[in-house]
Amino acid sequence: GAGVSQTPSNKVTEKGKYVELRCDPISGHTALYWYRQSLGQGPEFLIYFQGTGAADDSGLPNDRFFAVRPEGSVSTLKIQRTERGDSAVYLCASSVSSTGLGGYTFGSGTRLTVV
């Protein structure tokens, strides 16, 4: 596609439920990133994939958060036992490779609301 696609655009879930957020990167982009943006704040790094592997997952806040990219393209961010503090916009980005210094392309994000 022309850009990074994230689905759903909005998700409302009850506290304690499990959610999955999907990211379709730009075709051919080997590097994929997840960020989280709380209201009024800049985005915070969560995880970085190079191909199928998570090269850096140091930004994941705890073990309720997990992300996969099994075929090196689409990625899914999974959140277990959601809490109200997980409410935020989750942004996905991709780039041709992490060795290229051009900017990432971000999607429009998934707004997650935990009630």
Next chain:
Amino acid sequence: DAKTTQPPSMDCAEGRAANLPCNHSTISGNEYVYWYRQIHSQGPQYIIHGLKNNETNEMASLIITEDRKSSTLILPHATLRDTAVYYCIVRAISYNTDKLIFGTGTRLQVFP
């Protein structure tokens, strides 16, 4: 990780140059300075980046001080569509990481 400091807000008249400052006094020698902007309800949009030399592209210019502790993003002729939050960012790249470290950004308001 290096962090950036920016003024929370700035105003600029349409057609005038907008100069957005950023401090990154703890930046490491191999870390790049990136600028992104974010318009409400959209993902951040790449503007420009640099290491130690000044850079220019079709959107903006980036001036980095010689000691690399600060930089300025210049939008030469601001338009109403440039109203957005502008983030000054350090990009940390190594063999096992590649991440953008965002600050809190500057909200630029361009007025007629």
